[in-house]
Amino acid sequence: MAEVRIENLRKSFGAVEVLKDIDLTVEDGSFVVLVGPSGCGKSTLLRSIAGLEPVSGGTITIGGRKVNDLPPAQREIAMVFQSYALYPHMDVAANMGFGLRFARTPKAEIEARVAEAARILQLEPLLKRRPRELSGGQRQRVAIGRAIVRKPQVFLFDEPLSNLDAALRINTRVEIAKLHKLLAATIVYVTHDQVEAMTLADKIVVMNQGRIEQQGKPLDLYYRPANLFVAGFIGSPAMNFIAGQVTQGGIDLGPDGAVTLAGLTAAAVGSRVTLGIRPEHVRIADGEGGLRLSATVELVERLGEAGYVHLRLPSGTVAVAEIRGETSLRTGDRTSLALDPTHLHLFGPDGRRMV
Amino acid sequence: MPQGTFLRLLVFFLGPALLVYSVFSIYPLLATILNSLYSHQRDGSYLWNGLGNFQTLLFDPTWSVPFWNALKNNFIFFLIHMCVQNPVGLLLAALLSLPRLRFRATYRTLIFMPTMLSVVVIGFAWQLILSPLWGIAKMFLQTFGLGFLFAPWLGLESSALITVSLISVWQFVGIPMILIYTALLAIPDELVDAATVDGLNQFQAFVWVKLPLIWPTIGLVSILTFVNNFNAFDLVYAMKGALAGPNFATDIMGTLFYRTFFGNQLQLGDPSMGSAVATMMLLIILIGVMAYLFLVQRRIQRYSF
Amino acid sequence: MRRHASAIAVHAILGLYTLLALFPIVLVVMNSFKAKRAIFNTPLRPPLPMNFDPVGYTKVFGDSSLPLYYLNSITVTVGTIFLTLLFGAMAAWALTEYKFRWNTLLALYLSVGIMVPIRLGSVAIIQLVAELNLINTLTALVLVYTAQNLPLAIFILSEFIAQIPRDLREAARCDGLSEYNIFFHIILPLIRPAMATVAVFTMIPVWNDLWFPLLLAPAGGKQTITLGVQQFLGQYITDWNAVLAALSTAIVPVLLLYVIFSRQLIRGLTSGAVK
Incomplete structure (x- = not known):
């Protein structure tokens, strides 16, 4: 060979x-x-x-x-x-x-x-x-x-x-x-x-x-x-993307809110970025917090051992969250979702990975 | 659906086609065969003659000599098509189907052109070109220093039939070319790629992979050639007239049939003998088709891709 | 380098054969525009002002019947194509769609016409046409050509109709369409490509045929263009200008149509209809 x-x-x-x-x-x-x-x-x-x-x-x-x-x-x-x-x-x-x-x-x-x-x-x-x-x-x-x-x-x-x-x-x-x-x-x-x-x-x-x-x-x-x-x-269902802008100490997601994020350089402030997160790193959880966004449930897909919840954010962006086991969520419910900070991906205006 | 409605449906859809086909195709064929069993009398009536007409046609020298002559000529006519038209058609199709060939459509369109034209036009054009009066053919040979080869080919007993056959080949080579070309295009590219990876060059891939896959088409082309050749008439009639000169050297079954039926300067027309000749042609074509269907086609493997 | 050389060889063979295919046609058309002397002395030279002479064409068009013969040919060809397509599609539909006892037998009966040339029944056809008082009519030609072309047409169209999804016809039946409406409004529009193929197969041999015009309509202004040119050539055989002009008038319109429609035509021929 x-x-x-x-x-x-x-x-x-x-x-x-x-x-x-x-x-x-x-x-x-x-x-x-x-x-x-x-x-x-x-x-x-x-x-x-x-x-x-x-x-x-x-x-x-x-x-x-x-x-x-x-x-x-x-x-x-x-x-x-x-x-x-x-x-x-x-x-x-x-x-x-x-x-x-x-x-x-x-x-x-x-x-x-x-x-x-x-x-x-x-x-x-x-x-x-x-x-x-x-x-x-x-x-x-x-x-x-x-x-x-x-x-x-x-x-x-x-x-x-x-x-x-x-x-x-x-x-x-x-x-x-x-x-x-x-x-x-x-x-x-x-x-x-x-x-x-x-x-x-x-x-x-x-x-x-x-x-x-x-x-x-x-x-x-x-x-x-x-x-x-x-x-x-790569990955199925595909990674969720949310558009935003870098601020001091975090990312402004416009109508969807804001997330706090450490490790961003000062030079990046003001640049347009895309936040990416895979469905399995999105959790459905009520309450407030640095990495929480509010959303409305659009559709729940139940596959048995797992399921996918399709959520609409205030800006209109659709995000998918993976759930384990059963859920009581139904279409139309308001909820909020938590993003796992260790699995956040950040892409710059040229589409390349940042950080 | 009620029985009556269904029947009316069938009559409506099938009726017109079956009527026209039966009256103008099947009935005439059967009537011709029947006709061949009677003999035409001078007063216009018909008498039962059994197989008498065929006996006359095959064994009475006034009839049998022209008949065997026409049959022999027709076989030569067919052989020349098989040995020239179909191999040339195959070669052209093989070249046209080469990958990445430029001007493919142009070549294909132009080479097919003569096939579109009427045999009358083609025959006459070639008659002019080969005529010693105009001298085009002679001039051509002279350019290559071959002037001595020139002869009035169409006028000579020895070469007239071959010349007419080659003109027919020239006109109809487009048909085998297109049919084989289509069959070659149907072979998936990946098969040729596989052959390339297996180490075959273009020529070897053609011989070992493509050719075995297009045998069914070559068989079809052959039987089409056979039927068309034994049914041919127009070209000889247009170039040499009903008498198929010189001295019947270009006489084929079609012209013999025409002369027998309509008569000519030498003899009166005879519908019964004409029918007998037509029935013989029918028999020859049927034997050919059957031989193909039962002996050849069974041995050819067809492939779907 | 080797790839280059073999490409050149391929183009050389195809080019030479193309020349061979075109040469007689070009030669005839070119010389038809020249004076008699130029035809014989410089046959390979194209028509130029110095040797131009349209005398052949004046003679051809002076014989006022040629336009009529063209019209006859068009009538016969269009009539044949129309009847062949209509009757053929109807029969093909019935044979593929409806199951009845002699379905297979009928298909076999029709296939006789594909193998056996109808010419061989000419003796009886003439007698039949004479009895129907149709000698020297275009009707006789249309009927005979339709009978000749129907079997292949039915064969090709059947294969095509069989490929139309069953669901489509069932859906139409559920919508309450009658069998006649299903055929005329659903099936006919769907098999248009196959009908184009059949039209091509029908058109060329009908237009070019010499045999049946010679037998059935040889006179009385009912000649087709092929027979008309043949008769004209017979009369003027020694007048080269007239002969070349007559040949050209027969060649050029057909070739123009061919060049315009060659793509469709070749597609029709290569559509796999002849299997």
Whole structure:
């Protein structure tokens, strides 16, 4: 397995820049997940690593070897496609061995490697079947098998679970995590599903509009989002945002009131900021205090062990609070909510994290 | 729904189509087959003749010589289409479907253009171009130092049929091209990407991945070519007239049928023999279609993506 | 570099073939505007003021029947398309929507017409048309062409109607629409794209056909433009100006229409209707 290093990577279609100055290192044996809204460039980045898209500038190195000008087959990568892209006219064994045949691998070796992959993925009884005779999950495993037999330096996954139903998606996610451990593989994985990202990744890369917004360990991104975009993108339900202005010793939230906050520099006084707090760090509690805001209950969602209360603040901003167990709150009730000061996020006028 | 209302509904929706189709398509076909079993008398009446007309057509030299000649010519006509039109159509479709090709729409539109025009126009235009009187073709060959190759191809018994066939190929190559092009476009891009990752170049990806997936379309194109070729008439009639000269060298089943039915300078028209020729054509086409359906199509695997 | 070279090769092949496809057409149209001497001496030169001569066109339009033949062709083509679409859509609807005993049998009966060319029944068609007193009428042509095109039309439209969600028809029934209203107000508007495809498939062969005009309406001012040009060419075969002008008048309107509608047309042809 090998390390993938991407430096100053740029790509444009005509005047449209789809990748802007991407720098990214995928450590040897690590599992890196690219997430972002559709059209953010994550798939393009993956296809650039694969060599399926020519790049406009920058370098891509795999295992210390610059691969910019190499065709996909010589980059020692293997790719699992969203639609699996199995050859419909070949059986499972032929599908898995097809690339090796063209690399002039000896027949015995191809058979051995296909058998090995089939064993790992429990595909042995299906080797003589055609793709259309397989279920979605089986096709998915064949697609992964096709990648394994190539013994690549890097595995590339392009939204591999998006065509599966919910239950199968969870199963396959676990399978992929196990496979990563088993093969000690370097994996770059694209998804728009943040649960997949959080559970699978050693490192998450959040992309937006062709740029990397932040990269880091899943929980680092969760607890210390670098900017408003990442804060809003990671976590479900999304982080609450309240607009305000920095004052001496606190933040004026306009009609919503004010919060006292230590540690703000004097220079920041007067600047417009956004206060962010996750639903699980908002408590419903009557009374007054430095970090309390009054609100009206709009809707209560009960999920059983937990629930979400949607609250409207005087300014019109809607905030969500997570509750544990039962609550007597009903739509229309007036209440107040307390913000946990250790989990407050503050973003400056440019959207970057402050403090 | 009450039975009566339902019936009225069916009659309303199905009636017009079935009426027109039955009267102007199925009835004439059946009547033609029936006609071929009678013989037309000089006084205009018809006498039952059983398979006599077919015996005459196949074994009486005045009839059988032109018949076998037309049949043979028609097979050559078909073979030239299969060996030139369809491979060229495949090549053009393969090139047109290449990713990131510039001017794709322009090429496609222009190459399809001749297919839009009437065979009469096409036939006559080529007749002028190949005519020694105008000398365009000769001039062209001379530019490449090949002037000695020129001959009045359309006028020579040895080359007239091939020339007419190639003109037909030139006109209709757009049809296989478009059909195969469509089939190629239906192949998902990811499949080609997968082949690229598997180490195949464009050409190999075409041969090993795309071609096996478009066999059903190539089969369809072949049977369409067969039916159209054995039903052809317009081009030969427009270029060489009903007599399909020189000396019947370009005579195909369609022109033979026309001559037999309407007559010409050499013979009187004969509806019964005309029907017999039409019935033979029907038989040939049916045999071809059946052979395709039962022998070829069954072996071709269809794929949905 | 290699990518570059192969791109050039691809464009070379496509470009050359395009030239081959266009050359005869351009040659005919170009020379139709030239004086006779220029046609023969410098056939490859475009029409310029010094060799311009519209004598061919004066002859073609002097033969006043050509505009009439155009009108005949338009009448026949539009009439055929109209009847084929109307009858075809109605039958397709009944065959896909209503379950009755001989449903499959009828579909099979109709598919005969897709495989067997109607031309082979010409002997009986002539006799039939003569008995109906329709020889040398456009009606005869419209009826025969409609019969010829109906099977494929029904086939294509059925596939399309089958794709319309069942809920839509059920909802209309719940709203109290009659079966006739469901068809004319819900189904017909929804299958417009498929009808465009069918119209394209119908139009070209009908407009260009020589066989049935020759058999059914060869005279009496009822010739279509294809037959009319063919007859004109036969008369003036030695007059090159007239011949080239006649060919051009047949080519240019069709090509203009084609260039204008080529996108829709190719989309129709590639819409997967021919499976």
